[in-house]
Amino acid sequence: MRLAEFLLEKHHLSDIPLRDINYQFIRDFEMHLLIARGNKQSTIAQNLILLN
Incomplete structure (x- = not known):
């Protein structure tokens, strides 16, 4: 996982x-x-949802 x-x-x-x-x-x-991973906003949102 990215985190x-x-x-x-x-x-x-x-x-x-x-x-x-x-x-x-x-x-x-x-x-x-x-920046480091070059992810788009939708991918970033999916990763941040896991913190919810």
Whole structure:
């Protein structure tokens, strides 16, 4: 999953407590999907839905 890759690449973590997922974390993940992975908005939305 892209979230696991993001955590490892950007935060050097394999897991993160739910309490640490905030708006800035989600925005950083979104930008990672857009810029580093070249995903389109529909793919980004599908990944963000999993955080819901």
